[in-house]
Amino acid sequence: MPPTHATHLVADILDQQLVDTKKNKLGKVDGLVLVMREGKPPRVAYVECGAPVLGRRLGRWCERLALALNRRFGIREKPRYRIPWSKVKEIDIDMVVDVDEHPLLAWEDWLCEHVVRRIPFSK
Amino acid sequence: MKSSFLQIALGIITGIGGFLEVGSLATAAQAGASYRYGLVWAIVLGTVCLIFLIEMSGRLAAVSKHTIADAVRERFGFNFAVWPRGAEIIVNLLVLGAEIGGVCLGLKVLTGIEARWFAVPVALILWFALWVGTLDIIENSTSILGLLTIAFLVAALKMHPDWLPLARGSVFPVFPPRSESGNYWFTAVSILGATISPYMFYFYSSGAVEDGWDVKDLPANRVTAVIGMSFGALMSIAVLVSSAHVFNPRNIDISRYEQIALVLTPALHKWGLPIFGISLAVCCFGAGVEIALATAYSIAQTFGWNWGEDEKPAKRARFSLTYTVMIFLSIVPILLGVDPLKQTMFSMALTAVVLPLAILPFLLLLNDEGFVGTHRNGPIGNIVVAFTIFMAAIIAIVAIPLEIIGGGS
Amino acid sequence: MRRCLALCLLLVACGAKEPQSERVRKTIASWDGALALTASSWAKGDLPKHFVKDAAEAATEELSKQAYGHAAARALALADELKKAAENDDKSAGARLAATFEQEAKKQQ
Numbered sequence: 001m002p003p004t005h006a007t008h009l010v011a012d013i014l015d016q017q018l019v020d021t022k023k024n025k026l027g028k029v030d031g032l033v034l035v036m037r038e039g040k041p042p043r044v045a046y047v048e049c050g051a052p053v054l055g056r057r058l059g060r061w062c063e064r065l066a067l068a069l070n071r072r073f074g075i076r077e078k079p080r081y082r083i084p085w086s087k088v089k090e091i092d093i094d095m096v097v098d099v100d101e102h103p104l105l106a107w108e109d110w111l112c113e114h115v116v117r118r119i120p121f122s123k
Numbered sequence: 124m125k126s127s128f129l130q131i132a133l134g135i136i137t138g139i140g141g142f143l144e145v146g147s148l149a150t151a152a153q154a155g156a157s158y159r160y161g162l163v164w165a166i167v168l169g170t171v172c173l174i175f176l177i178e179m180s181g182r183l184a185a186v187s188k189h190t191i192a193d194a195v196r197e198r199f200g201f202n203f204a205v206w207p208r209g210a211e212i213i214v215n216l217l218v219l220g221a222e223i224g225g226v227c228l229g230l231k232v233l234t235g236i237e238a239r240w241f242a243v244p245v246a247l248i249l250w251f252a253l254w255v256g257t258l259d260i261i262e263n264s265t266s267i268l269g270l271l272t273i274a275f276l277v278a279a280l281k282m283h284p285d286w287l288p289l290a291r292g293s294v295f296p297v298f299p300p301r302s303e304s305g306n307y308w309f310t311a312v313s314i315l316g317a318t319i320s321p322y323m324f325y326f327y328s329s330g331a332v333e334d335g336w337d338v339k340d341l342p343a344n345r346v347t348a349v350i351g352m353s354f355g356a357l358m359s360i361a362v363l364v365s366s367a368h369v370f371n372p373r374n375i376d377i378s379r380y381e382q383i384a385l386v387l388t389p390a391l392h393k394w395g396l397p398i399f400g401i402s403l404a405v406c407c408f409g410a411g412v413e414i415a416l417a418t419a420y421s422i423a424q425t426f427g428w429n430w431g432e433d434e435k436p437a438k439r440a441r442f443s444l445t446y447t448v449m450i451f452l453s454i455v456p457i458l459l460g461v462d463p464l465k466q467t468m469f470s471m472a473l474t475a476v477v478l479p480l481a482i483l484p485f486l487l488l489l490n491d492e493g494f495v496g497t498h499r500n501g502p503i504g505n506i507v508v509a510f511t512i513f514m515a516a517i518i519a520i521v522a523i524p525l526e527i528i529g530g531g532s
Numbered sequence: 533m534r535r536c537l538a539l540c541l542l543l544v545a546c547g548a549k550e551p552q553s554e555r556v557r558k559t560i561a562s563w564d565g566a567l568a569l570t571a572s573s574w575a576k577g578d579l580p581k582h583f584v585k586d587a588a589e590a591a592t593e594e595l596s597k598q599a600y601g602h603a604a605a606r607a608l609a610l611a612d613e614l615k616k617a618a619e620n621d622d623k624s625a626g627a628r629l630a631a632t633f634e635q636e637a638k639k640q641q
Contacts, residue, residue, distance in 0.1 A: 010200070011493070014200065015196050015197050015200055015201060016197060017193065017197075017427050018427060024429065025427055025428060025429045025430075026427065027426065027427040027428070028196065028201075028425075028426060028427035030201070054201055057200075057201055057202055058201075058202065058205065093187070093188050093189070107441065108428065108429065108440050108441055109440075111440040111441060111444060112437055112440035115440070115444065116436050116437050116440045116443060116444065117437055119254070119436070121251075121254055121255045121436075122254070122435060122436040122437045122443075123435055123437045231586070232583065234582075235580070235582025235583065235585075235586065302551075302554070369569070370565075373565035373566075373568070373569060373637070374558070374561050374562060374565050374637065374641065375562050375565040375566045375569070376558060376559065376562040378559075378562075378594065379590045379594065381566075381583075381586055381587040381590040381591075382566045382587075382590075384583070385566070385569055385570065385573070388569075388573050388578050388579065389569075389573075392576070392578045393577060393578045393579075395578065396578070396579055396580070396583060
């Protein structure tokens with residue numbers, strides 16, 4: 001369905017699978033950023049992804065732990081990444097987003113380059 | 124759409140890997156040795172519940188194009204999903220270690236070399252099979268090798284079972300003297316815990332999505348679930364019957380693999396031990412494949428990573444590294460000298476404890492129009508799932524006290 | 533919910549454990565039976581000697597536990613004899629020991 005038909009934030013958007021226009025899996029919708037408007041219902045401004053976002057859902061301590069681990073070991077500059085709602089193209093089995101430059105596959109690419117490709121028969 | 128043969132192959136490998144693995148072999152042997160046909164009903168009951176759950180896993184995958192782990196996160200949120208995933212990682216690590224231990228024991232039976240020495244080579248072969256293989260190759264080859272287990276059926280038939288008591292034992296519990304009732308129910312709980320293994324659902328639904336099943340495959344899904352699980356159950360019952368005729372008359376209680384290994388010898392003579400060793404190794408290898416993949420599948424699907432056994436590891440880096448880490452971490456206990464049979468019994472008790480959490484989502488997902496549309500559960504399906512959750516909850520509560528009272532070895 | 537939990541635990545507790553002496557007797561009889569089967573199968577050529585040695589060692593390991601004490605002395609001695617027979621590939625000794633194990637198992641019943 002087009003994004004405008006999504007009525008349930010939790011059922012239709014939160015924890016949905018994110019894919020790009022080439023159907024590569026980018027992760028899940030870990031959080032939502034709403035804009036509160038005076039005298040109007042709130043509007044979804046961004047979908048959010050990242051370990052600290054997930055961590056916050058479990059508790060503040062989890063969020064802080066995720067941020068600390070990212071500072072120590074992380075390769076993503078932005079551990080919390082926001083995709084503007086305008087980039088969401090379709091919501092069906094997966095949520096299709098039109099993003100080109102993004103850090104969502106940073107870990108996948110790093111592990112591929114530095115670990116997996118060094119093991120024989122991986123390609 | 125894949126051919127029906129491949130679908131049935133998925134069903135059989137799920138059956139072999141899920142049923143005939145180190146836990147169910149051990150419990151079936153124990154049951155037959157201690158209680159003759161008195162616990163066949165536990166295998167039958169577990170199988171019926173499992174057939175329904177496996178069919179539901181396949182239906183969910185075919186209709187919604189979601190695997191279970193995927194659907195659990197989407198429907199219930201990360202705050203819920205984190206609990207079964209977390210429990211699953213711990214339990215599967217132990218069970219995978221027990222299965223690799225089972226392969227090592229099979230090889231020890233064949234060669235006489237201490238089981239511990241095989242742990243690293245077996246882990247490497249298991250890892251290599253997943254690293255370079257595709258789901259089709261793995262499904263087909265393990266299914267074909269698993270057909271060796273028909274030897275258990277041959278041995279059981281050669282023992283001339285008593286059909287009427289066997290039929291009765293399939294339906295009604297045969298209660299032992301009061302002093303043994305703790306052990307009887309402990310063995311029953313162990314059989315149910317070993318039969319209804321959550322990793323089987325995750326493996327089956329992921330395989331179904333990877334194989335591209337859709338609504339047209341629903342009838343084949345039903346047939347596959349019934350044939351695959353029934354095949355496994357039949358072999359499990361065959362082990363119990365052989366054990367009933369070999370060990371029970373001699374008052375042999377099973378506490379070590381050196382006893383279980385004798386189960387085929389009276390019927391198959393000099394072929395008995397080697398066939399037991401090879402069957403044990405193959406079944407546990409199949410289970411190891413299933414568990415390693417099931418864990419990687421469910422973690423990848425929960426976090427939305429790229430996943431799939433059919434793609435090269437470089438295209439599925441996090442997924443491939445997950446099963447790699449699982450496999451090599453799981454062999455630590457056996458390298459430290461932990462007895463595989465004891466590890467098996469402990470991990471099965473732990474599986475029993477997390478079972479209700481794993482099965483509860485089925486009741487909701489398979490009745491949710493948003494996921495399965497018009498292909499929701501019928502009343503019988505819902506009754507079976509509700510009963511299974513109730514039974515799993517009882518098992519979860521009594522598993523540990525029964526282990527203490529009934530005295531697992 | 534609490535009543536249900538209490539009922540489950542009560543049912544579990546109703547399955548009383550058998551007395552220690554009974555368990556010791558059964559375990560010794562069990563190993564006598566297992567080694568009788570092992571020795572007789574080996575004597576017939578159905579088992580390799582490395583397996584017989586492993587089985588004898590497993591029996592020794594289990595029966596050497598403190599719980600069995602002196603009751604297991606005879607079974608331990610016989611297991612040791614079986615192990616030596618396997619090491620020397622002496623199948624006639626195996627056949628003889630199989631008969632002895634069977635007699636011992638019958639005594640325990």
